[in-house]
Amino acid sequence: MTLNTCxxxxxxxxxxxxxxxxxxxxxxxxCTPCGIDEALRDADRKAPIPPTEWPxxx
Numbered sequence: 402m403t404l405n406t407c408x409x410x411x412x413x414x415x416x417x418x419x420x421x422x423x424x425x426x427x428x429x430x431x432c433t434p435c436g437i438d439e440a441l442r443d444a445d446r447k448a449p450i451p452p453t454e455w456p457x458x459x
Contacts, residue, residue: 407430407431407432407435408429408431408452408455408456409421409431409432409435409450409452409455409456409457410431410432410434410435410455410456410457410458411456412432412434412435413432414430414431414432415432415433417433418430418431418432418433418436419431419432419433419435419436419437419439420436421435421436421439422439422440422443422449423439423449423451423452429452435457
């Protein structure tokens with residue numbers, strides 16, 4: 402995994418990466434689509450996908 406790769410999906414981080422909601426400190430950088438997915442899961446009161454199940458392939 403490189404510095405420009407999202408650890409959640411292995412895609413590129415892009416120019417506006419997000420901060421994962423997986424930690425309370427929000428120190429883990431992820432790509433924008435993964436950040437949106439985490440926000441939507443949180444809004445729907447769904448459990449976050451734990452890092453042990455990363456990378457997400459679908």
